Amino acid sequence: KSTLVVAEHNNETLNPLTLNTITAAKKIGGDVTVLVAGTKCGPASEAVAKVEGVTKVLVAENAAFKGFTPESLTPLVLAAQSQFKFTHILAGASAFGKNVLPRIAAKLDVSPISEIIDVKSEDTFVRTIYAGNAILTLKSKDPVKVITVRGTNFPPAATSGGNGAVEQAPAGDYASSLSEFVSQELTKSDRPELTGAKVIISGGRGLKSGDNFKLLYDLADKFGAAVGASRAAVDAGYVPNDLQIGQTGKIVAPELYVAVGISGAIQHLAGMKDSKTIVAINKDPEAPIFQVADIGLVADLFKAVPELTGKL
Amino acid sequence: MISLLFNSVATPFWKWQRCGKYNLWTPNHPLSFLTISAVARKKMARVLVGVKRVIDYAVKVRVKPEKNGVVTQGVKHSMNPFDEIAVEEAVKMKEKKLASEVIAVSVGPTQSQEVIRTALAMGADRGVHVEVPAAEYDLLQPIHVSKILAKLALDEKADLVILGKQAIDDDANQTAQMTAAVLDWPQGTFCNKVEKTDAGLTIAREIDGGLETIKTKLPAVLSADLRLNTPRYATLPNIMKAKKKPLKKVTPKDLGVDTTPRIEIISVEDPPVRQAGAVVADVDALVAKLKAGGHI
Incomplete structure (x- = not known):
């Protein structure tokens, strides 16, 4: 057994999700090789080499990997696969991993396994279907398992203590004329990343406007929390898309999740019901969010939230 | 839009040249989209x-x-x-x-x-x-x-x-x-x-x-x-x-696609049920609960 983890990074730093993915790789067993492909990814590859449990780091520096397009990364992973014959290829279930891994799987003619939440054995994995309303355990019959990993279900691997050997990935002409990365417009925030945050304050349609999210930012400041949103709030244009939590947005599992003005559609619950403690503030006592909340407060959020912020 | 299109098609070609105050082929003409779509059609x-x-x-x-x-x-x-x-x-x-x-x-x-x-x-x-x-x-x-x-x-x-x-x-x-x-x-x-x-x-x-x-x-x-x-x-x-x-x-066979299963379903189960907790009366009670839970 040997696993290739496709690292997600911005050349400088490693996305923490890669650490959760390395833990999943260790649970499968065997050697763990991490592929770091980028334009000038020295710092990221050095960070990976120190991660506990990493046997080897394959580094590929090439202008072709600007923007980490699947059209350029796929032939690189295929070249590494043909050289090292990994039994498993993993990446985090992020926008990056979800974009790239299925392309690799199709080229290898295997059926990828999306967003696993547990590893039962080297060929048997657990994942959720129907927005988390059913748990599927499946056995893969394919010779190579191509898998994305839900970060919240695997603890991060330690960022020190490892001593992975750094090698060059197979060289090749990976430039693709099919697509071209142009730019990223990232939402700037001093707050923690949603998927890694210990506390999340989340708002829904009940906030009534984007301006009213200020109430949540003030509350979040008290906790050093991230701010998230339901699909309804994103669709209404209150906040940008990257704040969306749910079946089709981000999956989170913080220590504390405070849902404000969120009714609790199953699609939203799918993204947050693994949170350790859930607090719901909603004026509708019948809102489904109260069925999963550990602590519920039936109240007008426009009064309750400022009062709560004041008392912390 | 559709009726405009038919009208213009029904207009004899020689009249196209002078359709009101615009020439059809000028960008200002109300029907100038026709020229654009004709180019785009290819x-x-x-x-x-x-x-x-x-x-x-x-x-x-x-x-x-x-x-x-x-x-x-x-x-x-x-x-x-x-x-x-x-x-x-x-x-x-x-x-x-x-x-x-x-x-x-x-x-x-x-x-x-x-x-x-x-x-x-x-x-x-x-x-x-x-x-x-x-x-x-x-x-x-x-x-x-x-x-x-x-x-x-x-x-x-x-x-x-x-x-x-x-x-x-x-x-x-x-x-x-x-x-x-x-x-x-x-x-x-x-x-x-x-x-x-x-x-x-x-x-x-x-x-x-x-x-x-x-x-x-x-x-x-x-x-x-x-x-x-x-x-x-x-x-x-x-x-x-x-x-x-x-x-x-x-059928997939008509298209030459092999649909042999790649996975075996071991089980499909209900997710663990989350028990609803307590509803608290006011913000003070919420703060007390958060304190008790070690969140603040």
Whole structure:
């Protein structure tokens, strides 16, 4: 057994999700090789080499990997696969991993396994279907398992203590004329990343406007929390898309999740019901969010939230 | 717009030269879009959209007592919501004269034809039903569907394939990426905005940190994210018209696609139930609970 983890990074730093993915790789067993492909990814590859449990780091520096397009990364992973014959290829279930891994799987003619939440054995994995309303355990019959990993279900691997050997990935002409990365417009925030945050304050349609999210930012400041949103709030244009939590947005599992003005559609619950403690503030006592909340407060959020912020 | 078009066609050619105060071929002329569409026609794309029949998003699914799947009998089904967005995008392209024809494809048992009819009622021109019997359908995976779609894209000479980013039943989020791989076409996944340019497409994509812009060549495969557009409702007259639109039936075998299962289902179970906790009376009680839980 040997696993290739496709690292997600911005050349400088490693996305923490890669650490959760390395833990999943260790649970499968065997050697763990991490592929770091980028334009000038020295710092990221050095960070990976120190991660506990990493046997080897394959580094590929090439202008072709600007923007980490699947059209350029796929032939690189295929070249590494043909050289090292990994039994498993993993990446985090992020926008990056979800974009790239299925392309690799199709080229290898295997059926990828999306967003696993547990590893039962080297060929048997657990994942959720129907927005988390059913748990599927499946056995893969394919010779190579191509898998994305839900970060919240695997603890991060330690960022020190490892001593992975750094090698060059197979060289090749990976430039693709099919697509071209142009730019990223990232939402700037001093707050923690949603998927890694210990506390999340989340708002829904009940906030009534984007301006009213200020109430949540003030509350979040008290906790050093991230701010998230339901699909309804994103669709209404209150906040940008990257704040969306749910079946089709981000999956989170913080220590504390405070849902404000969120009714609790199953699609939203799918993204947050693994949170350790859930607090719901909603004026509708019948809102489904109260069925999963550990602590519920039936109240007008426009009064309750400022009062709560004041008392912390 | 349509009546304008017919009027102009009915106008004798010699009169075109002096249509009111404008010359038809000047950019200021109210009919100047005709010249643009005449130029664009050469480049108009044929669009293939994938539509999947899934349990309706509002239904609370139940796991079967045998723990091998979920109850589908007698449960409301509809088109996968992301596929509605894909169809809308394709139909809009047709309305903007960027697409010449929209073909809706569904893979699955006989009932899959329902969602093809919905797509036709939304404005797709014709349908292709790739029939897979219900017994085999349970183990049909995106790898199989992507090969089917890729073959159809080539057979139908499609320039663009638009799919939903994920189906709300298996939540796999794979088919568009894999279809692009099989065809060796570029992939524009999680589309927030798609613009046709002379060279191909400019796409804004939803990514974890915000938005990203890429350019792709054509042909290409796209996957629709939630905010690409708001799908229209099929009107009754259009539903009636859709019944007369052509629908072709084929099998994976006809297309030369092997559907041998790649996975074995070990079990399908209920998720752990989360017990509802206490409702507190006021903010003070909430603060006390948060303190007790060690959160503050």
